[in-house]
Amino acid sequence: MNIIQSNIANLPTKHGKFRIKAYKQDNQEHLAIMSENFEELESPYVRIHSECLTGDTLGSLKCDCQNQLNLALDFISKxxxxxxxxxxxxxxxxxxxxxxxxxxxxxxxxTIEANIELGFGEDDRDYSVVKYIFNDLDIKKIKLITNNPKKIDYVENLGIEIVKRIPAITKTNIYNEHYLKTKKDQMGHML
Known part of the structure; x- marks a missing residue:
């Protein structure tokens, strides 16, 4: 696996002060956004947040991505x-x-039917860079912020101890109710 990484830089945000490090794997660039006290923590809170430009940046109401990201950044900054x-x-x-x-x-x-009709799987994510980031940052045990049972399985299969799971529950709206119901009923998300 060929991964290039940046140095660590400071990142003050509206959620709090963080330190940030970038990792490039092939044509994708990923981020580790760490609280200022991250290196002091034996079992840090961790959110593996999958990019959602329409939600995270544009504020789409079709999903709960921006709300989950904001919840995680606020929580982790504290x-x-x-x-x-x-x-x-x-x-x-x-x-x-x-x-x-x-x-x-x-x-x-x-959401699943649409992906399949376009010729993709239900979920085509590759978490190999997550393993690399855990190793690079010397993470052995965490408190995982997720609703996704596949992320729990993946992290456990890496040999990372999950001390606790913290739900990432946000408010629903008329635009994302069907999406969240599909994630719960067909993908097993713990909502």
């Missing part, structure tokens, strides 16, 4: 820990295909 910003847009189908999936969702498909 409690200490790490957000891994995993840049695999649309469960790794890319932005163009994600917009095509949105179009299919507008026609009645759910």
């Amino acid at each position: 409690q200490g820990g790490l957000v891994i910003y995993h840049r695999q847009e649309g469960r790794n189908i890319g932005l163009l295909n994600k917009v095509n999936a949105y179009c299919l969702q507008d026609q009645g498909r759910n």
Whole structure:
């Protein structure tokens, strides 16, 4: 695995003060966003947040991504820990295909059906860079902020001890109810 990494820099935000490090794997660049006290923590809070440009940046109401990211950044700035910003847009189908999936969702498909109709799997993310980041930052045990059972399984299969799971529950709205129901009923998310 060929990964290039940056130095660590300071990142003051509206959520608090962080330190940031970038990792480049092939054509994708990922971030480790650490609280200022991160290196002092034996079992930091960790959120593996999958990129969602439409939610995280544009504030789309079709998902709960921006709310989950804000919740994690606020929480970690106070409690200490790490957000891994995993840049695999649309469960790794890319932005163009994600917009095509949105179009299919507008026609009645759910998030899984849309991805499959476009020729992708339910979830095509590759977490190998997450393993690299855990190793690079010498992380052995964490408190994982997630609703996704596949992320729990993945982290446990890496040999990382999950001391505690913290739900990332946010408010629903009329635009994301169907999306969240699909994630709960068909993907096993703990909502």
